[in-house]
Every structure is written in C-alpha cells, then in structure tokens.
Amino acid sequence: MKLFFRHLFVVALPLVLGLAGAYGFARSQPSCGSLVGPIFSAKCHGRLLEYQMKVQTAGTGVGTLIAAALGAWLEHRRRRAVQRATSRGEPS
DSSP states (O other): OHHHHHHHHHHHHHHHHHHHHHHHHHHHSOOHHHHHOSSSHHHHHHHHHHHHHHHHHHHHHHHHHHHHHHHHHHHHHHHHHHHHHHHHTOOO
16 A cells, blocks of 8 residues: 555656646736736736746646656665565565
8 A cells, every 4th residue: 555655656756746836826916907008908817828838838748757767766775675575585
C-alpha cells in the first residue's frame, strides 16, 4: 500500500503543480476593467486566459521534470537496496 501511495504522489505532481500555477496566476492579476478600462476589458480577459494557460502548461512541465527526477531517484534507491540484500544472501 505504501508503494501505491508513493506512485500516486509522483504521478499527481504535474497535475498539482500545473493547477497551482494557474490558480496563483489568476489570483495575482487584478480585474481587466481596472487594468485597461471597460472598453478593452473583453480583449484583456482573453489575453489573461491565454497567459494563464501558458503558466499552467509551464507548471505542468516543471511538475513532469520533478516527477521524473524523483521517480528515477526512488528507482535507483530501490535497486541499490535490492542489490545489497542479494549480495548478503537475503531473499528479496
């Protein structure tokens, strides 16, 4: 069960970081009406959504890189533990 939750955590990292990046970007921006006025606010809203999608994509990419590095490190650690156990003659 511990292994299942470890894999679930590693798999969920890109999704969580992508959504966190998009949420953080959306919360940090003021409304379009206050940025450019009521005339251009529709165009501004579309542009902000475009930037939010780019930030979400970047967050997902960073999460994927972190998950890949973490997964490789965990696999290397597990392989090393198995090699130590088999060299001592213990069952794996």
